[in-house]
Amino acid sequence: MSSAGILPLLGRVAAAVSEAIVRVRPEMADADPVVRRSDRADFQSNAALPLAKKVGMKPAQLGGELATHLDLTDGVIADVQVSGPGFLNISLTDRAIWESVAARLADDRLGVPATENGHRVVIDYSAPNVAKEMHVGHLRTTIIGDSLARVFGFLGADVVRANHLGDWGTQFGMLIQYIDEHPESPWHTEELGADTSAVSALDSLYKAARAEFDSDPSFAGRARTRVVALQAGDPDTVARWREIVAESEKAFGAIYDRLDVLLTPDDYVGESFYNDQLADTVAELVDKGVAVDSDGDVVVLSEQVTGPDDQPVVLMARKRDGGYGYDSTDLATIRYRIASLHADRLLYVTDSRQALHFQLIFEAARRVGWLTDAIRVDHVAYGTILGPDGKPFKTRAGGTVRLMGLLDEASARVRAVVAEKNPDLTAVELDTIAEQAGIGAVKYADLSTSRVKDYTFDLDRMTTLNGNTGVYLQYAHARVRSILRKADATTLPTVDTAGPLEPAERELALVLDGYGTVLAEVADTLEPHRLAGYLYELARAYTTFYDACPVIAADEPIRSNRIALCGLTARILELGLGQLGIAAPQRM
Numbered sequence: 033m034s035s036a037g038i039l040p041l042l043g044r045v046a047a048a049v050s051e052a053i054v055r056v057r058p059e060m061a062d063a064d065p066v067v068r069r070s071d072r073a074d075f076q077s078n079a080a081l082p083l084a085k086k087v088g089m090k091p092a093q094l095g096g097e098l099a100t101h102l103d104l105t106d107g108v109i110a111d112v113q114v115s116g117p118g119f120l121n122i123s124l125t126d127r128a129i130w131e132s133v134a135a136r137l138a139d140d141r142l143g144v145p146a147t148e149n150g151h152r153v154v155i156d157y158s159a160p161n162v163a164k165e166m167h168v169g170h171l172r173t174t175i176i177g178d179s180l181a182r183v184f185g186f187l188g189a190d191v192v193r194a195n196h197l198g199d200w201g202t203q204f205g206m207l208i209q210y211i212d213e214h215p216e217s218p219w220h221t222e223e224l225g226a227d228t229s230a231v232s233a234l235d236s237l238y239k240a241a242r243a244e245f246d247s248d249p250s251f252a253g254r255a256r257t258r259v260v261a262l263q264a265g266d267p268d269t270v271a272r273w274r275e276i277v278a279e280s281e282k283a284f285g286a287i288y289d290r291l292d293v294l295l296t297p298d299d300y301v302g303e304s305f306y307n308d309q310l311a312d313t314v315a316e317l318v319d320k321g322v323a324v325d326s327d328g329d330v331v332v333l334s335e336q337v338t339g340p341d342d343q344p345v346v347l348m349a350r351k352r353d354g355g356y357g358y359d360s361t362d363l364a365t366i367r368y369r370i371a372s373l374h375a376d377r378l379l380y381v382t383d384s385r386q387a388l389h390f391q392l393i394f395e396a397a398r399r400v401g402w403l404t405d406a407i408r409v410d411h412v413a414y415g416t417i418l419g420p421d422g423k424p425f426k427t428r429a430g431g432t433v434r435l436m437g438l439l440d441e442a443s444a445r446v447r448a449v450v451a452e453k454n455p456d457l458t459a460v461e462l463d464t465i466a467e468q469a470g471i472g473a474v475k476y477a478d479l480s481t482s483r484v485k486d487y488t489f490d491l492d493r494m495t496t497l498n499g500n501t502g503v504y505l506q507y508a509h510a511r512v513r514s515i516l517r518k519a520d521a522t523t524l525p526t527v528d529t530a531g532p533l534e535p536a537e538r539e540l541a542l543v544l545d546g547y548g549t550v551l552a553e554v555a556d557t558l559e560p561h562r563l564a565g566y567l568y569e570l571a572r573a574y575t576t577f578y579d580a581c582p583v584i585a586a587d588e589p590i591r592s593n594r595i596a597l598c599g600l601t602a603r604i605l606e607l608g609l610g611q612l613g614i615a616a617p618q619r620m
């Protein structure tokens with residue numbers, strides 16, 4: 033199948049309404065046909081309401097005229113009724129609906145157009161900080177970024193996964209100095225494995241170093257000298273820094289493997305990568321008049337945002353001591369991604385507290401001319417994960433919650449749920465499924481929540497079988513697969529497009545037809561919860577269908593037609609869960 037895809041039925045109805053609008057009022061050619069699914073018919077168009085005002089007609093009268101001019105001859109629309117204040121209730125022919133099922137089933141992309149073909153999308157996500165443990169905040173960026181990478185990848189984009197590690201900065205001078213002065217520290221004495229223990233050790237060392245830095249001025253002095261040594265490329269200092277980065281990367285890698293996300297070691301392009309671009313970046317900002325001197329600091333003064341003192345908010349391009357910080361690096365980063373990576377779209381997945389930072393970076397990049405209208409840029413902001421007390425999720429002692437421990441717990445809980453439901457599974461099967469479902473539960477809880485909202489990390493709720501959970505959707509998928517196995521449906525069934533169409537089949541088919549539309553929405557809004565909501569709706573439509581319509585016991589052609597619906601449901605559930613980064617086991 034070509035990457036052009038299959039036009040969804042909703043799109044065909046919208047096109048037909050648009051044509052009717054032109055027939056009635058040629059000057060309204062650009063008007064939105066306002067078509068959506070409806071409870072009263074297959075689709076509803078509300079176009080007449082806003083248009084009537086513009087052309088000075090009563091909505092009901094305009095609705096009537098649109099209905100008269102709607103083309104019913106091409107076999108898609110079967111009927112149109114004008115209701116209430118001028119809505120059009122539009123029903124499709126059974127044949128058009130079966131044809132969409134057949135065509136999607138026959139296509140390996142299920143008819144979804146590769147709308148992102150030829151676009152390079154740089155997704156900045158995960159980005160944990162070296163020498164610190166990954167915490168629950170990094171869980172969100174990792175999961176959301178992974179889902180967006182998968183959706184854009186499926187839509188044909190050339191996705192660059194940019195893991196902007198916090199691997200640079202003055203804190204490393206302090207840490208390295210501390211490690212060198214403490215030969216008894218676990219960094220020297222312990223066998224550091226491939227798991228996260230090295231990073232726990234680093235995390236404690238980091239805290240100890242910070243305490244000494246704050247309390248002992250002479251240590252602070254030596255630490256500052258170390259920063260200079262690191263920046264000047266002193267071989268011993270750089271070697272130690274590399275060790276620290278490598279251990280941290282290993283630990284992050286262990287979490288990525290466990291989470292089953294797409295990130296690989298090749299995607300680590302940390303802050304240090306931009307180090308030798310910082311001077312040029314700042315020079316360009318100064319040359320073009322975007323960055324200015326302020327008591328020795330080089331800053332970009334916002335033209336859009338003022339602070340509480342009514343003064344423009346400041347982006348620090350270079351500190352007066354010559355140092356570069358987080359702002360400087362992000363200026364160099366956006367410049368690099370546009371000029372060298374030729375990005376068409378830039379996404380930054382971080383928590384919403386960084387909204388102002390990115391707004392300022394984007395503004396500066398626009399003013400200096402790197403960012404043009406041809407490039408789309410978004411801060412993909414997300415809310416906070418809350419603990420049971422409704423406050424940001426912390427351990428009882430107030431520390432960061434360790435990710436690995438959370439994932440262990442999730443998978444143990446699901447193991448119990450699955451074992452009870454399916455006692456026939458072998459221990460090995462159970463282990464695999466528990467891991468897939470446990471990780472899936474955590475991801476789904478995150479991705480099914482509107483991104484900008486905070487949510488409570490509640491393992492009980494995440495792992496329940498009945499409700500809008502990852503486990504529920506995985507079960508729904510496994511159930512469909514089991515029916516397909518029983519029906520022995522190894523080959524694609526032939527759909528009889530003249531066959532009858534029950535209401536539950538109709539509803540399911542119309543939901544199936546909307547998959548590509550939802551993916552396009554996710555790419556546009558960067559909101560994976562729309563896909564999660566869609567999959568939940570699909571699973572429910574399938575359940576209603578399955579309760580009302582026997583599959584295996586039905587006579588032909590009904591049996592084959594129903595198997596086709598099952599087959600398409602299974603594939604969309606599997607593909608859609610996959611785009612949320614969630615595995616879809618064949619049995620559970």
Ligand code: ARG
Pocket residue numbers: 156158159160161196197198362365380382
């Ligand atoms: N390392 C940062 C943190 O943990 C996130 C970096 C996000 N990406 C960026 N280009 N600033 O908060």
